[in-house]
Amino acid sequence: MTRITAVETHDVRFPTSLSLDGSDAMNKDGDYSATYVVVRTDDPDLAGYGFTFTIGRGNDVCTLAAARRSEPLVGRDVAAVCDDLGGTYRDLKSDSQMRWLGPDKGVEHLALAAVMNAVWDLAARRAGKPLWRLLADMSPEALVEVADMSYLSDALTKDEAVALLAEMEPTRAQRIADLEASGYPCYTTSAGWLGYSDEKLARLCREAVDAGYSHVKLKVGADLADDVRRCSIAREVIGPDVHLMIDANQVWDVPQAIDWVKELAQFDPLWIEEPTSPDDVLGHAAIRRAVAPIGVATGEHGMNRVLFKQMFQAGALDFCQLDSARLASINEILAVYLMAKKFDVPVCPHAGGVGLCELVQHLSVFDYVAVSGTLEDRVTEFVDHLHEHFTDPCVVRDGAYVLPSQPGYSAQMHAASVAAYSYPDGSYWATQHPRPAAV
Amino acid sequence: MTRITAVETHDVRFPTSLSLDGSDAMNKDGDYSATYVVVRTDDPDLAGYGFTFTIGRGNDVCTLAAARRSEPLVGRDVAAVCDDLGGTYRDLKSDSQMRWLGPDKGVEHLALAAVMNAVWDLAARRAGKPLWRLLADMSPEALVEVADMSYLSDALTKDEAVALLAEMEPTRAQRIADLEASGYPCYTTSAGWLGYSDEKLARLCREAVDAGYSHVKLKVGADLADDVRRCSIAREVIGPDVHLMIDANQVWDVPQAIDWVKELAQFDPLWIEEPTSPDDVLGHAAIRRAVAPIGVATGEHGMNRVLFKQMFQAGALDFCQLDSARLASINEILAVYLMAKKFDVPVCPHAGGVGLCELVQHLSVFDYVAVSGTLEDRVTEFVDHLHEHFTDPCVVRDGAYVLPSQPGYSAQMHAASVAAYSYPDGSYWATQHPRPAAV
Numbered sequence: 001m002t003r004i005t006a007v008e009t010h011d012v013r014f015p016t017s018l019s020l021d022g023s024d025a026m027n028k029d030g031d032y033s034a035t036y037v038v039v040r041t042d043d044p045d046l047a048g049y050g051f052t053f054t055i056g057r058g059n060d061v062c063t064l065a066a067a068r069r070s071e072p073l074v075g076r077d078v079a080a081v082c083d084d085l086g087g088t089y090r091d092l093k094s095d096s097q098m099r100w101l102g103p104d105k106g107v108e109h110l111a112l113a114a115v116m117n118a119v120w121d122l123a124a125r126r127a128g129k130p131l132w133r134l135l136a137d138m139s140p141e142a143l144v145e146v147a148d149m150s151y152l153s154d155a156l157t158k159d160e161a162v163a164l165l166a167e168m169e170p171t172r173a174q175r176i177a178d179l180e181a182s183g184y185p186c187y188t189t190s191a192g193w194l195g196y197s198d199e200k201l202a203r204l205c206r207e208a209v210d211a212g213y214s215h216v217k218l219k220v221g222a223d224l225a226d227d228v229r230r231c232s233i234a235r236e237v238i239g240p241d242v243h244l245m246i247d248a249n250q251v252w253d254v255p256q257a258i259d260w261v262k263e264l265a266q267f268d269p270l271w272i273e274e275p276t277s278p279d280d281v282l283g284h285a286a287i288r289r290a291v292a293p294i295g296v297a298t299g300e301h302g303m304n305r306v307l308f309k310q311m312f313q314a315g316a317l318d319f320c321q322l323d324s325a326r327l328a329s330i331n332e333i334l335a336v337y338l339m340a341k342k343f344d345v346p347v348c349p350h351a352g353g354v355g356l357c358e359l360v361q362h363l364s365v366f367d368y369v370a371v372s373g374t375l376e377d378r379v380t381e382f383v384d385h386l387h388e389h390f391t392d393p394c395v396v397r398d399g400a401y402v403l404p405s406q407p408g409y410s411a412q413m414h415a416a417s418v419a420a421y422s423y424p425d426g427s428y429w430a431t432q433h434p435r436p437a438a439v
Numbered sequence: 440m441t442r443i444t445a446v447e448t449h450d451v452r453f454p455t456s457l458s459l460d461g462s463d464a465m466n467k468d469g470d471y472s473a474t475y476v477v478v479r480t481d482d483p484d485l486a487g488y489g490f491t492f493t494i495g496r497g498n499d500v501c502t503l504a505a506a507r508r509s510e511p512l513v514g515r516d517v518a519a520v521c522d523d524l525g526g527t528y529r530d531l532k533s534d535s536q537m538r539w540l541g542p543d544k545g546v547e548h549l550a551l552a553a554v555m556n557a558v559w560d561l562a563a564r565r566a567g568k569p570l571w572r573l574l575a576d577m578s579p580e581a582l583v584e585v586a587d588m589s590y591l592s593d594a595l596t597k598d599e600a601v602a603l604l605a606e607m608e609p610t611r612a613q614r615i616a617d618l619e620a621s622g623y624p625c626y627t628t629s630a631g632w633l634g635y636s637d638e639k640l641a642r643l644c645r646e647a648v649d650a651g652y653s654h655v656k657l658k659v660g661a662d663l664a665d666d667v668r669r670c671s672i673a674r675e676v677i678g679p680d681v682h683l684m685i686d687a688n689q690v691w692d693v694p695q696a697i698d699w700v701k702e703l704a705q706f707d708p709l710w711i712e713e714p715t716s717p718d719d720v721l722g723h724a725a726i727r728r729a730v731a732p733i734g735v736a737t738g739e740h741g742m743n744r745v746l747f748k749q750m751f752q753a754g755a756l757d758f759c760q761l762d763s764a765r766l767a768s769i770n771e772i773l774a775v776y777l778m779a780k781k782f783d784v785p786v787c788p789h790a791g792g793v794g795l796c797e798l799v800q801h802l803s804v805f806d807y808v809a810v811s812g813t814l815e816d817r818v819t820e821f822v823d824h825l826h827e828h829f830t831d832p833c834v835v836r837d838g839a840y841v842l843p844s845q846p847g848y849s850a851q852m853h854a855a856s857v858a859a860y861s862y863p864d865g866s867y868w869a870t871q872h873p874r875p876a877a878v
Contacts, residue, residue, distance in 0.1 A: 058547065108500070280590060306719050
């Protein structure tokens with residue numbers, strides 16, 4: 001019998017505030033960071049790797065929460081854990097004392113995501129499959145059994161969920177073949193960070209189009225005149241046929257969002273992303289009604305499945321941007337995909353940060369293969385930062401993610417990266433200058 | 440000039456799981472705990488005390504978060520902090536790297552509550568007033584300036600808020616006199632914890648009525664037959680004229696909540712509290728429509744002002760039970776009281792736990808004096824546990840809170856209690872047996 005012998009947690013921080021990579025109207029100087037979790041077993045060739053993503057300070061708080069949350073795993077039989085991923089999730093999640101600190105939100109939920117992401121990686125490695133294929137090989141009943149359907153029955157029952165999946169099951173193989181041929185379409189945010197100069201913006205937009213992207217995203221929301229100028233530059237460079245998306249990162253109140261977006265409507269944006277508080281279901285619904293046909297997108301701060309349920313019920317969303325490291329791993333993400341299917345909302349996962357692209361490629365492939373069965377209105381975020389720290393980095397070719405083929409969730413970091421960027425004692429933080437101003 | 444010299448944080452846990460005090464359908468074995476914060480100054484006679492409340496495991500995570508959040512306070516001029524409580528709050532809250540971990544929810548928000556509760560306590564002590572009077576002496580403009588009105592303008596503008604407060608200002612003094620004569624009405628939950636026997640339930644209900652309470656609350660939701668039997672006992676003991684409230688602590692999905700509450704309607708409950716996920720605005724609205732005239736109450740897990748805004752907008756609540764240690768202190772609580780006034784929803788704050796009764800008495804007094812101006816449909820929770828650990832414990836007489844008179848927010852614990860119950864090295868945890876099973 002193989003047992004879990006230890007769960008390591010690491011506070012890993014990259015000094016991205018030095019270059020303003022990732023700068024937007026709300027997050028001016030993030031240091032992209034990971035609460036990185038390694039599930040060790042007594043088989044030296046088998047471990048599970050996972051993380052949640054943060055932007056610097058507070059990553060120590062998340063790391064402590066992940067350590068506490070993972071304690072019950074130590075000593076368990078790996079087969080029992082991996083053969084009952086629903087039960088493992090429910091068991092870790094159900095600690096009522098920790099539940100008080102949420103429930104299902106904030107640091108405790110991010111930490112649960114980090115731990116369960118590592119458990120899913122472990123299960124996929126043990127099965128010798130990339131995560132998307134582990135999921136695509138599961139029956140509708142097995143998928144619904146692992147999904148966290150609690151508090152959702154007024155929107156989607158388990159029986160309905162099984163039926164949705166069963167309808168797509170006979171044609172899964174064909175869709176896998178489709179994606180093996182062409183990849184899963186993505187878009188780039190790398191062009192449009194708020195801290196970049198107009199010249200850099202224009203150059204990156206041109207490079208994006210040349211690289212085959214059909215969608216380009218810009219950060220907006222700090223200053224209206226700047227936004228008009230930057231959108232104008234981008235639209236001129238990309239031409240009328242490439243989609244332009246705009247992203248405000250939650251800086252506006254609801255009435256302000258409506259007014260501001262109307263000023264930018266002249267640049268024909270496909271969507272306005274995060275126009276206001278991520279918690280504001282009714283606010284997003286009001287904005288959507290006011291700015292149509294511009295779509296409303298949100299979800300990277302969507303705290304849990306109950307928030308997404310309401311977004312769907314209220315007709316608040318045109319694009320669901322769930323986050324692979326904020327929702328509590330596949331167990332909860334599955335439930336959101338199933339609801340999105342029922343409510344006919346395309347899921348375009350949030351990515352970027354550290355390692356989120358590595359995770360979301362698995363989600364999008366699985367969605368096409370087993371849930372939605374369509375690529376219409378779907379495009380997954382891609383940001384070309386920090387992939388060099390991963391042992392199985394995502395590959396993007398002609399504006400599409402190439403299907404991951406190695407076993408696991410593509411979540412393992414190089415040991416040297418973890419060692420160098422561990423905070424505060426890794427070699428980078430202990431010795432490098434200049435240090436980011438933010439620290 | 441007086442400066443803040445240090446901010447201490449303490450992980451304080453009381454072994455309440457031993458007696459099943461506080462047991463309910465969701466939280467079977469909590470160890471009532473405080474993330475306790477002390478703001479020290481270079482004046483040995485001036486400090487600020489505050490906390491947030493948790494139920495055991497994870498309190499270390501909250502304590503670390505409070506320590507990190509409070510770091511910017513050290514070295515500041517006490518006068519500058521206390522004379523600009525809005526600016527101090529916004530400054531502490533606006534750390535964008537930490538914001539990523541919420542925003543405004545979970546551990547980081549609880550930690551901000553603990554720190555800012557201590558800052559408000561400091562400000563009230565410095566002014567030589569109980570907190571409720573510090574607030575009642577502020578102008579409408581000053582109150583709105585300290586309130587966190589971000590993301591709320593679609594429901595309540597600052598100008599509207601000032602007008603609401605200004606209307607009540609001329610008659611504040613009369614209402615203070617009213618409450619000094621009769622206290623602020625409260626109800627007791629101490630009778631109805633789920634872990635208590637039928638005999639203990641009946642005895643405690645009888646004692647509550649004899650002590651002058653006009654409202655009694657029972658925990659429900661674990662087993663329908665048990666609930667019918669326990670409600671029947673309670674109703675028989677308290678008679679038809681005392682209000683009975685029932686509290687499910689979030690155990691139901693929406694359809695299940697509706698069915699279950701209809702089974703208990705025969706006992707004429709005033710409200711059903713926390714029937715489902717605290718995040719589910721639309722779910723609460725659906726339940727409210729289905730179970731009327733039974734009222735819907737929620738809020739102890741209401742994560743922030745944006746959640747309450749939507750609860751009001753959706754018509755989801757009959758009683759708003761905001762929590763003094765989950766919302767980010769007076770700054771955010773004020774915004775919720777102001778919205779409740781506009782939407783005409785009575786606020787009946789959640790209390791109990793450790794020290795929450797000490798805090799909420801200030802809130803309810805302030806609400807009556809300066810915001811709502813009425814006691815109609817208002818009753819504030821009181822649970823008779825753990826008050827002995829506080830230096831200025833609340834006093835309840837004839838079913839009403841007696842107005843606090845000492846300077847501050849009544850949040851200071853005895854040093855001996857902090858020392859004994861600090862986890863894991865305080866004298867209780869280091870030496871006592873039996874230890875709670877939950878630890």
